[in-house]
Amino acid sequence: MIEERFDAIVVGAGPSGNAAAYTMAKAGLKVLQLERGEYPGSKNVQGAILYADALEKIIPDFREDAPLERHIIEQRLWTMDEKSYVGMHYRSEDFNEERPNRYTILRAQFDKWFSSKVREAGAILLCETTVTELIRDGAGKVTGVRTDRDGGTALADIVILGEGVNGLVGQRSGLRPELQPDSVALAVKEMHFLPREVIESRFNLKGNEGVVIEAMGTITDGMTGTGFLYTNQESVSVGIGCIVSDFAESGKTAYGLLEAFKNHPSIKPLLENSECKEYAAHLIPEGGYHSIPELYGDGWLVVGDAGQFVNAVHREGSNLAMTTGRIAGETVIALKHRGAAMSKANLAAYKRTLDETFVMKDLKKYKRIPALLHRNKQLFGLYPRLLTAAAQTWFRVDGVDKRSKENAILRSFRKGRTLSGLIGDAFKLARAWR
Amino acid sequence: MHIVVCLKQVPDSAQIRVHPVTNTIMRQGVPTIINPYDLFALEEAMRLRDLIGGEVTVLTMGPPMAEDSLRKALTFGADRAVLLTDRFFAGSDTLATSFALASALTKIGQEFGVPSIVFTGKQTIDGDTAQVGPGIAKRLGLNQLTYVARIVELDRDANKIIVERRAEGGVQVLETRLPVLITMLEGVNEIRRGSLESAYRAASAKIVTWNAAAAGITDLTKCGLKGSPTIVKKVFAPTPRAEKAHQVPTDGLAPEALADAVIAEIFSRQPSVESDLVRFSAGQ
Numbered sequence: 001m002i003e004e005r006f007d008a009i010v011v012g013a014g015p016s017g018n019a020a021a022y023t024m025a026k027a028g029l030k031v032l033q034l035e036r037g038e039y040p041g042s043k044n045v046q047g048a049i050l051y052a053d054a055l056e057k058i059i060p061d062f063r064e065d066a067p068l069e070r071h072i073i074e075q076r077l078w079t080m081d082e083k084s085y086v087g088m089h090y091r092s093e094d095f096n097e098e099r100p101n102r103y104t105i106l107r108a109q110f111d112k113w114f115s116s117k118v119r120e121a122g123a124i125l126l127c128e129t130t131v132t133e134l135i136r137d138g139a140g141k142v143t144g145v146r147t148d149r150d151g152g153t154a155l156a157d158i159v160i161l162g163e164g165v166n167g168l169v170g171q172r173s174g175l176r177p178e179l180q181p182d183s184v185a186l187a188v189k190e191m192h193f194l195p196r197e198v199i200e201s202r203f204n205l206k207g208n209e210g211v212v213i214e215a216m217g218t219i220t221d222g223m224t225g226t227g228f229l230y231t232n233q234e235s236v237s238v239g240i241g242c243i244v245s246d247f248a249e250s251g252k253t254a255y256g257l258l259e260a261f262k263n264h265p266s267i268k269p270l271l272e273n274s275e276c277k278e279y280a281a282h283l284i285p286e287g288g289y290h291s292i293p294e295l296y297g298d299g300w301l302v303v304g305d306a307g308q309f310v311n312a313v314h315r316e317g318s319n320l321a322m323t324t325g326r327i328a329g330e331t332v333i334a335l336k337h338r339g340a341a342m343s344k345a346n347l348a349a350y351k352r353t354l355d356e357t358f359v360m361k362d363l364k365k366y367k368r369i370p371a372l373l374h375r376n377k378q379l380f381g382l383y384p385r386l387l388t389a390a391a392q393t394w395f396r397v398d399g400v401d402k403r404s405k406e407n408a409i410l411r412s413f414r415k416g417r418t419l420s421g422l423i424g425d426a427f428k429l430a431r432a433w434r
Numbered sequence: 435m436h437i438v439v440c441l442k443q444v445p446d447s448a449q450i451r452v453h454p455v456t457n458t459i460m461r462q463g464v465p466t467i468i469n470p471y472d473l474f475a476l477e478e479a480m481r482l483r484d485l486i487g488g489e490v491t492v493l494t495m496g497p498p499m500a501e502d503s504l505r506k507a508l509t510f511g512a513d514r515a516v517l518l519t520d521r522f523f524a525g526s527d528t529l530a531t532s533f534a535l536a537s538a539l540t541k542i543g544q545e546f547g548v549p550s551i552v553f554t555g556k557q558t559i560d561g562d563t564a565q566v567g568p569g570i571a572k573r574l575g576l577n578q579l580t581y582v583a584r585i586v587e588l589d590r591d592a593n594k595i596i597v598e599r600r601a602e603g604g605v606q607v608l609e610t611r612l613p614v615l616i617t618m619l620e621g622v623n624e625i626r627r628g629s630l631e632s633a634y635r636a637a638s639a640k641i642v643t644w645n646a647a648a649a650g651i652t653d654l655t656k657c658g659l660k661g662s663p664t665i666v667k668k669v670f671a672p673t674p675r676a677e678k679a680h681q682v683p684t685d686g687l688a689p690e691a692l693a694d695a696v697i698a699e700i701f702s703r704q705p706s707v708e709s710d711l712v713r714f715s716a717g718q
């Protein structure tokens with residue numbers, strides 16, 4: 001057992017745990033952070049998008065030394081069938097601003113950097129140390145953690161759980177229910193190395209400009225999910241993910257989907273002559289607002305993926321993780337300064353503050369989306385096919401007049417889905433979006 | 435008893451990548467580890483300490499970032515860590531390394547007590563020379579026990595140690611007087627995990643950090659690139675060989691004929707070896 005008593009123990013050194021530990025250590029609190037991996041980032045999936053705003057609120061000058069790959073100037077949204085895609089691209093010179101808004105990063109390097117800032121701020125980080133359970137006093141208040149090391153207990157006023165999507169400590173301690181297969185996605189991802197110049201010419205970029213492609217359609221073979229491709233400096237991250245229960249029902253495999261996605265005629269030329277160097281698989285909580293568990297109690301708080309804070313519609317996760325981590329840290333600091341107890345009643349301030357941020361507002365806005373996507377598989381097969389077929393009818397010049405083409409397109413939609421089905425889908429989507 | 439373990443931070447060879455485009459070794463982002471052979475030495479040192487009392491100091495020469503390896507050693511349970519770091523040490527070969535480490539060991543003796551045993555691993559995975567340990571022993575005038583598989587007995591009163599040493603064709607049992615330098619073989623023990631307490635202590639411990647001057651080194655010409663006669667001609671990633679291994683039939687051949695058969699086989703495959711040897715023996 002560690003003799004000293006800490007103000008706070010943080011479980012996990014991902015974006016959420018780091019944000020919490022940094023915020024508290026910076027304010028002079030005595031923080032112990034425990035990470036299961038060999039080093040921060042060692043357990044984290046490579047290649048991701050970093051949203052600057054959330055990090056800026058924690059480390060304003062992070063651009064000075066954080067390992068950033070490219071800033072994103074172009075977003076491509078693709079609806080795909082087996083042979084084609086219909087895309088919406090947005091590219092703007094505005095994104096070449098002095099303080100860019102979104103970056104691609106490699107998580108293993110980024111997490112290491114973030115962690116070095118946490119330690120500079122004064123937190124003590126112990127790696128290769130897995131928290132196995134929470135310690136409670138007679139009244140049920142959490143007073144510390146037990147770890148898998150010899151003599152492995154440590155005590156603190158509060159334990160902040162930033163243990164990620166499959167947070168076993170919280171589950172085992174009964175703070176939240178087990179993950180449900182229909183509210184979590186399994187994503188697989190590969191890193192493909194390419195020379196800088198090739199990436200720049202292939203994606204129409206210069207310097208550190210970057211592109212993101214997000215894709216849906218037949219690539220998920222009728223399951224609820226999306227594919228993606230990001231450009232890093234000297235590599236491209238490509239991946240695909242679907243809801244776990246869909247995999248279970250269909251018997252399809254994630255790597256099978258990824259193989260097909262990589263071989264799609266619209267993706268294949270982008271990866272040509274590259275060398276795949278890394279393969280990773282990870283879960284993403286996608287249940288949204290309705291799956292958020294209890295976030296606080298006597299002596300504990302939950303942050304990041306462990307609290308299901310992922311906006312699946314916009315593919316935002318790390319920014320919600322950092323924001324919840326920061327606000328959890330600030331909540332603890334405020335109570336500490338007031339000399340107030342880390343009781344459930346006092347920690348309710350964490351949830352109240354979160355309710356006022358984009359985190360809760362966005363998740364609330366989209367609260368119907370997960371169920372909708374889950375129940376309306378036509379969005380991932382039928383509609384993409386209709387859309388690409390319509391595009392082909394429209395753009396092919398074959399002596400047919402445009403009015404007839406319009407009618408043919410409308411007919412194809414009516415044939416694919418009844419009029420009431422079409423109207424119903426549009427209505428449901430609009431309602432879920434509202 | 436004071437025991438010092440010399441260890442080295444090395445790139446994790448399992449994770450070294452060759453740049454697919456330039457075909458050079460990508461050092462950036464390759465995680466570092468403690469040279470795996472050194473861990474057997476460290477565990478053996480701690481086992482002796484736990485048995486008879488005393489202290490284990492770990493020593494490394496390397497860039498400031500080698501501190502990570504020292505903290506790891508403290509996590510496992512070492513008592514003190516010394517980092518020898520200076521830009522004058524950059525580019526050291528085994529000769530310059532053994533000079534610097536021997537100097538630091540002398541200084542450690544003055545500051546923290548003369549060590550009775552200095553441990554190293556049998557070799558490093560990035561250099562594979564197995565020269566540094568013996569080099570230190572020679573410089574400090576210590577008896578050296580290399581490739582030690584087991585420490586059989588340590589008699590403090592008689593000041594002697596008995597070890598088993600793996601040698602070609604068998605095991606040697608050797609007895610000698612302390613102080614000694616031991617290079618430890620792999621697979622003789624398993625490094626402990628370290629308690630939560632020691633992990634915590636390691637995270638906040640102060641690492642004793644010396645530059646060349648602090649380690650009492652005055653002759654800088656013996657350090658780093660200057661003190662290193664070894665020249666690295668080229669670093670490259672070997673292309674996988676298409677050729678298969680070839681067996682030379684040896685049945686019934688007398689030793690000399692056997693040697694001739696092997697040499698003929700080598701010369702037929704590598705004609706340049708033959709011409710080089712001919713030139714060499716002609717004194718060219």
Ligand SMILES: Cc1cc2nc3c(=O)[nH]c(=O)nc-3n(C[C@H](O)[C@H](O)[C@H](O)COP(=O)(O)OP(=O)(O)OC[C@H]3O[C@@H](n4cnc5c(N)ncnc54)[C@H](O)[C@@H]3O)c2cc1C
Nearest residue numbers: 012014015016036049130131164187282304305317318321
């Ligand atoms: C394929 C994929 C792509 C993604 N792309 C993006 C993207 O582009 N942009 C984005 O914003 N988000 C993205 N996300 C989501 C993002 O990765 C997560 O939202 C974010 O990492 C959550 O941070 P966290 O700190 O809560 O959890 P994590 O990053 O999962 O960190 C949890 C940490 O806790 C440690 N840990 C767990 N249990 C224990 C224990 N018992 N004891 C000690 N330590 C423990 C783990 O080792 C880990 O280091 C993506 C996710 C996936 C899977």
